Amino acid sequence: MFGKQKQNIKNESEDYKGLEIDGIFPPLKKEFFTELKEITNSPADLIIKDVTETITVAYIENLVDGQVLNDQIISVLDKSEPSIPEALPNLLNIPIFKLAGQKKEIIYDLLTGNVLIHIEGYNLVGLANIAAAPTRSLAAPENESQVIGSQVGFNESLATNISLIRRLIRNPNLCNEEYSVGRQTNTPFSVLYIKAIAADENIDIVRERIANLKIEDLIDSAMLAELIEDNSYSVFPQMLLTERPDRFCDGLLNGKIGIIVEGSSMAILCPYSFVEFFHSREEQNLRWQLATFIRLLRFSAVFLSVFLTPMYVASLTFHYEIIPQPLLIPLSESRAIVPFPPIIEALILELIIELLREAGARLPTKVGQTIGIVGGIVIGTAAVQAGITSNILIIIVALCALASFTTPNYMMGNVIRLLRFPIIFLAGFWGYYGIMLAFCLLGIHLLRQSSLGAPYLSPLYPPRILDWGTAVIRLPIGLLKTRATSNGTFNRKVHNEKAKPQRDDVMKE
Amino acid sequence: MMKKYKLIFIVFVFMTVLGGCAEQKILERLSLATLIGYDGGEGENITATAIIRQVNPEFESNVETLSATARTSKGTREQVSAQVSKKVTVGQLRVVLFGEELATAGIRQSIYTLLMNPEISNGIYLGVVEGEAKPFLEYQYENITDISQHIFNLLEHNIERENSISSTLHEIGRDYYSPTRQIVMPIIKRKENVIEITGVAFFRSEYMVGRLPAKDIFYVKMIRDGFEKGTFELVLDGENFESVSTGETPEELAIALDAIKTKKTIKLIDQNTPEYDLNFKISVRLTEIDASIHTGDKKTLEMLEKEINKKMESELSRIIQFTQEIDSDVFGFGEHYESRVSDSNLTHEELAEMYSNMKVNVQVKSEIIRDGVFGME
Numbered sequence: 001m002f003g004k005q006k007q008n009i010k011n012e013s014e015d016y017k018g019l020e021i022d023g024i025f026p027p028l029k030k031e032f033f034t035e036l037k038e039i040t041n042s043p044a045d046l047i048i049k050d051v052t053e054t055i056t057v058a059y060i061e062n063l064v065d066g067q068v069l070n071d072q073i074i075s076v077l078d079k080s081e082p083s084i085p086e087a088l089p090n091l092l093n094i095p096i097f098k099l100a101g102q103k104k105e106i107i108y109d110l111l112t113g114n115v116l117i118h119i120e121g122y123n124l125v126g127l128a129n130i131a132a133a134p135t136r137s138l139a140a141p142e143n144e145s146q147v148i149g150s151q152v153g154f155n156e157s158l159a160t161n162i163s164l165i166r167r168l169i170r171n172p173n174l175c176n177e178e179y180s181v182g183r184q185t186n187t188p189f190s191v192l193y194i195k196a197i198a199a200d201e202n203i204d205i206v207r208e209r210i211a212n213l214k215i216e217d218l219i220d221s222a223m224l225a226e227l228i229e230d231n232s233y234s235v236f237p238q239m240l241l242t243e244r245p246d247r248f249c250d251g252l253l254n255g256k257i258g259i260i261v262e263g264s265s266m267a268i269l270c271p272y273s274f275v276e277f278f279h280s281r282e283e284q285n286l287r288w289q290l291a292t293f294i295r296l297l298r299f300s301a302v303f304l305s306v307f308l309t310p311m312y313v314a315s316l317t318f319h320y321e322i323i324p325q326p327l328l329i330p331l332s333e334s335r336a337i338v339p340f341p342p343i344i345e346a347l348i349l350e351l352i353i354e355l356l357r358e359a360g361a362r363l364p365t366k367v368g369q370t371i372g373i374v375g376g377i378v379i380g381t382a383a384v385q386a387g388i389t390s391n392i393l394i395i396i397v398a399l400c401a402l403a404s405f406t407t408p409n410y411m412m413g414n415v416i417r418l419l420r421f422p423i424i425f426l427a428g429f430w431g432y433y434g435i436m437l438a439f440c441l442l443g444i445h446l447l448r449q450s451s452l453g454a455p456y457l458s459p460l461y462p463p464r465i466l467d468w469g470t471a472v473i474r475l476p477i478g479l480l481k482t483r484a485t486s487n488g489t490f491n492r493k494v495h496n497e498k499a500k501p502q503r504d505d506v507m508k509e
Numbered sequence: 510m511m512k513k514y515k516l517i518f519i520v521f522v523f524m525t526v527l528g529g530c531a532e533q534k535i536l537e538r539l540s541l542a543t544l545i546g547y548d549g550g551e552g553e554n555i556t557a558t559a560i561i562r563q564v565n566p567e568f569e570s571n572v573e574t575l576s577a578t579a580r581t582s583k584g585t586r587e588q589v590s591a592q593v594s595k596k597v598t599v600g601q602l603r604v605v606l607f608g609e610e611l612a613t614a615g616i617r618q619s620i621y622t623l624l625m626n627p628e629i630s631n632g633i634y635l636g637v638v639e640g641e642a643k644p645f646l647e648y649q650y651e652n653i654t655d656i657s658q659h660i661f662n663l664l665e666h667n668i669e670r671e672n673s674i675s676s677t678l679h680e681i682g683r684d685y686y687s688p689t690r691q692i693v694m695p696i697i698k699r700k701e702n703v704i705e706i707t708g709v710a711f712f713r714s715e716y717m718v719g720r721l722p723a724k725d726i727f728y729v730k731m732i733r734d735g736f737e738k739g740t741f742e743l744v745l746d747g748e749n750f751e752s753v754s755t756g757e758t759p760e761e762l763a764i765a766l767d768a769i770k771t772k773k774t775i776k777l778i779d780q781n782t783p784e785y786d787l788n789f790k791i792s793v794r795l796t797e798i799d800a801s802i803h804t805g806d807k808k809t810l811e812m813l814e815k816e817i818n819k820k821m822e823s824e825l826s827r828i829i830q831f832t833q834e835i836d837s838d839v840f841g842f843g844e845h846y847e848s849r850v851s852d853s854n855l856t857h858e859e860l861a862e863m864y865s866n867m868k869v870n871v872q873v874k875s876e877i878i879r880d881g882v883f884g885m886e
Contacts, residue, residue: 320601323536
């Protein structure tokens, strides 16, 4: 039975071709628009308007700028009455204007905010792009906030996002390849990279993966990232989703490839290694000592966040020998009133923290503040007094949660928190042996992953000591002589020379 | 693919099923033995006195002293187990003490069982109690709530400050199983309501054969491990200082020194006797001296150094002579000999016997590199 169903699905997927419209429209007005209506299923917002007897315009009501339509198109056409479509480009003062004859092209352009100008007797029509897409104004990125640095984030418009990037990188080598995907949605997206810095292989891989995409719809870039990732089944993201133009451009300049999807405020950057997920753009703006300290702090926070609660569970369940003597009495005394074994105790508290976090994320900001009070006072204090958890575990769990929030990438932060649960189970079943097992499995899994074919754990493994200057610590800009190898770029040399004439030198001149 | 899922399934089944096999030792459901004292009992029996910490739900933990007599240490554990409400475990054991009588009769079995038990850390301290361990541990000390922690801290800080010989299980095991080295342990004793380190016990093989008072621990330690830090006191002959003294010189001139650096060199100069040169180069800080001696003068310092050398040489020689008399090679001269003279063809018994006939020339070269500020540290 299952086999049969599978067969059906397979046949369907072979039929995947997208919207199928071929051929050209008939030249006569009446037939032309009848067929147009037929293909578009005569939507209510399709306006067909006769300007003169021979000239007709058609557009989708809410997609075009009405003012421009009236001033620049209808009034001009009314006045000059062109008789052939070839005269239209010179006549109309519209920046994006083209002549088209293919049905498919005409229909798609109509649906993206073009005005169709038809002249009786011709199947070649003029298409004037006067799209007025509703967009949100630029705002500060909420998920990746930083103290020092630019405070602008992407919005949902592809055009705006690309203009943001072009403003940061004014370089003819910044390539922009536009594609669209999704049988139902036809979502356009741009692949951006800097020629001669981005590795050709990587660009080819991205192109190929996009070409092989067969999907129904694409609503957000996260979906696209999942579809073109090396291993979609892994819990670890292999491509970065960022809403910061500066971080995006930083990636491009280091040889990464960026993808921006229309309708999504998150841009994709690839290839991206595990270590880089724990970087923040802000570190580039801080003094290098400070940035290095913060970065190392964050790495240790990750380790703590994953292993501290399991270590508590393992130590108290199996390995009481390793508890240092000064800790022994406070630990056992606070545990004495708890009726559960440590694993249940830890799971309860971890779940509470996760619930609090989830509730805080879903609620509006103003209500969200009460969550803090509920979490802090009610659960924290009451749980201990009721004898459900021990004081020390509350501290540990809070510390773990705090540590996981230091990860600048929201996705990775969530992964870090999720990883704890299986490790807590293993610690509760098998003690430190279980933790070690989890550590090994985690290590093996990470080693097997790749991002666009580049090793995911690079530069830790394979070891690329030269890359540590940017990946593990942050060297001062003046000392950076090479780009990271993990991006596969051949153009590795970076010219960062400090031009700093001394005061004396200037005075002599 | 199907095979892979089957494998994962099997692993999960084993995980849940075998998870129950691992013996849980949940901290607050255990009785933690933190100190054990062994005494010799009637015949082959040994008496174990354990300090056991138990936690009860009223937010308090209490310390109990329980004892039992049996043939084996596991036997005593079972007997102690019958007296407590929670399972007795020894993973948090910090100190093991031996009654003097047992130490004289031999502690081979105890060292063996301690080393063989994986629960027990190799970092625990071993020591000898003057008299019997049981009354020593059962005594109600006025100001000590947890005697095991007290003794552990007492030993630890004195070892840290280099006032006592380090006697961790690891070191004792090493010396015991080395055929050419003998064990030393600190001796502790109750003095009214105070516990103090009163000396150092010397062993030959498993038997305690001699002891020296606490003030000699410094020299024993100096020969065994060198000396890095810590203060010691010397009493010099006052007569020699009359020429440099500004006032009335005391008959015995007591000085306090603080060692900064010690360098020990052993040199075998004669294989047949055998004869050793034992040289010490010590740099010290003078931290206390009689007010009549003016240390600003270089001549005085040189004289002091000379006297210190003389005094220390005689003390060190005395210690070595004592260990030779009781035939306890705690300094590992035999070990040194064996490693240097590869063609000696001596058995370990012969090497051990050789110790009492060794000739050791001690030479101390001291240098006072700081003086004048009598700080504590």
